[in-house]
Amino acid sequence: MPELPEVETICRGISQSILKRKISSVVIRNHKLRWPIPKNLPQVLSGQSIQTIKRRGKYILLETKIGTLIIHLGMSGNLRIKPKEHVFGKHEHVNIVFGDKLALCYNDPRRFGAILWTIKNPLEHALLKNLGPEPLERNFTAQYLFDRAKRCHAPIKQFIMNSKVVVGVGNIYANEALFAAKINPVQKANTITLKRYQLLTKKTKELLRYAIKHGGTTIKDYSDSQGRKGSFQNKLRVYGREGQFCINCKTKLACIRLGQRSTVFCPHCQIES
DNA sequence: ACTTCGACCTGTTGGC
DNA sequence: TGCCAACAGGTCGAAG
Numbered sequence: 546m547p548e549l550p551e552v553e554t555i556c557r558g559i560s561q562s563i564l565k566r567k568i569s570s571v572v573i574r575n576h577k578l579r580w581p582i583p584k585n586l587p588q589v590l591s592g593q594s595i596q597t598i599k600r601r602g603k604y605i606l607l608e609t610k611i612g613t614l615i616i617h618l619g620m621s622g623n624l625r626i627k628p629k630e631h632v633f634g635k636h637e638h639v640n641i642v643f644g645d646k647l648a649l650c651y652n653d654p655r656r657f658g659a660i661l662w663t664i665k666n667p668l669e670h671a672l673l674k675n676l677g678p679e680p681l682e683r684n685f686t687a688q689y690l691f692d693r694a695k696r697c698h699a700p701i702k703q704f705i706m707n708s709k710v711v712v713g714v715g716n717i718y719a720n721e722a723l724f725a726a727k728i729n730p731v732q733k734a735n736t737i738t739l740k741r742y743q744l745l746t747k748k749t750k751e752l753l754r755y756a757i758k759h760g761g762t763t764i765k766d767y768s769d770s771q772g773r774k775g776s777f778q779n780k781l782r783v784y785g786r787e788g789q790f791c792i793n794c795k796t797k798l799a800c801i802r803l804g805q806r807s808t809v810f811c812p813h814c815q816i817e818s
Numbered sequence: 819a820c821t822t823c824g825a826c827c828t829g830t831t832g833g834c
Numbered sequence: 835t836g837c838c839a840a841c842a843g844g845t846c847g848a849a850g
Contacts, residue, residue, distance in 0.1 A: 546842090546843045546844090547843060547844090548843060548844090551843075577827095579826070579827095579844095579845085579846085603844075603845095617844080617845090618843090618844090619826095619827090619843090619844055619845085620827090620842070620843055620844050620845095621827085621828075621829090621842080621843075621844095622843095622844095636828080653827095653828095654827075654828050654829065655826080655827045655828050655829085655842090655844095656826080656827055656828080657826065657827065657844060657845080658844085672845095672846090696819085696820080697820085697821095698820085698821085699820090699821065699822095703821085706844095708844090708845075715843060715844070716842090716843065716844085717843065761843095762843080764842080764843065765829095765830085765842075765843080766829095766843095767843070804821095804822080804823090805822090805823075805824095806842095806844095807841085807842090820850105821849105821850085822848105822849085822850075823847105823848090823849080823850095824846105824847095824848085824849095825845105825846090825847090825848100826844105826845100826846095828842100829841105829842090830840105830841085830842085831839105831840085831841085831842105832838105832839095832840085832841105833837105833838090833839090833840100834836105834837090834838090
């Protein structure tokens with residue numbers, strides 16, 4: 546479900562409701578996510594309050610004074626703010642209850658997501674310590690990508706979807722960014738010029754900022770912490786449009802498989818060079 | 819040190 | 835209508 550803009554939207558949405566509020570209880574209905582949820586989480590979290598909320602890539606970091614809750618939404622996960630008393634959804638595995646009114650509800654049908662606890666600096670956690678730069682920060686530059694790509698023979702699409710290269714770019718935004726930068730998704734990362742990487746970094750930043758502004762992309766069932774759908778799906782130019790016509794040149798958009806993911810592109814605008 | 823592929827899950831859709 | 839295969843916003847870790 547969520548790529549960077551969706552996770553960012555969720556972080557912003559939950560912060561208004563839960564920041565500095567005291568956790569009164571934690572209910573776990575199913576421990577089995579990608580990794581088991583720590584059994585002692587209710588005891589550890591109860592009585593604490595969330596001091597800050599951060600995002601690193603697609604990870605949500607809820608920091609308390611004694612440690613940090615690391616949340617990943619996987620493919621189908623979602624976080625919602627609901628009244629404490631509510632009808633539990635079918636896949637609502639965890640509720641973190643704040644005071645006597647609100648609950649932060651983790652719902653994840655496929656259970657590819659994760660909820661972990663660390664008392665260390667979360668950025669040093671095994672899952673986070675090797676992540677690449679944030680695409681919206683200054684250190685995500687064309688020169689960085691160009692240098693990093695020198696030893697990479699993989700197609701550019703897989704290169705930019707690799708979280709060790711850059712975080713937050715999933716299948717939707719990888720397709721869109723490559724279209725915007727007129728790069729063929731199959732082209733080997735190490736054959737792309739610095740100039741082309743300049744266009745790619747610029748377009749990627751624009752795209753992600755624009756998507757955040759629109760509350761993310763709702764293809765099927767993504768919604769934010771208040772249950773609102775995003776609207777960026779109306780701005781997609783290639784993702785989900787295979788067989789339809791390119792908005793620039795009217796060529797029929799092609800669809801191939803790359804690293805087991807659907808890859809849509811315009812064979813005319815995105816020529817290998 | 820690289821890339822590729824299976825695995826983890828449930829739900830939905832489209833073809834026969 | 836039913837059944838089955840393919841696919842879906844992610845990514846780790848084993849195998850090559």
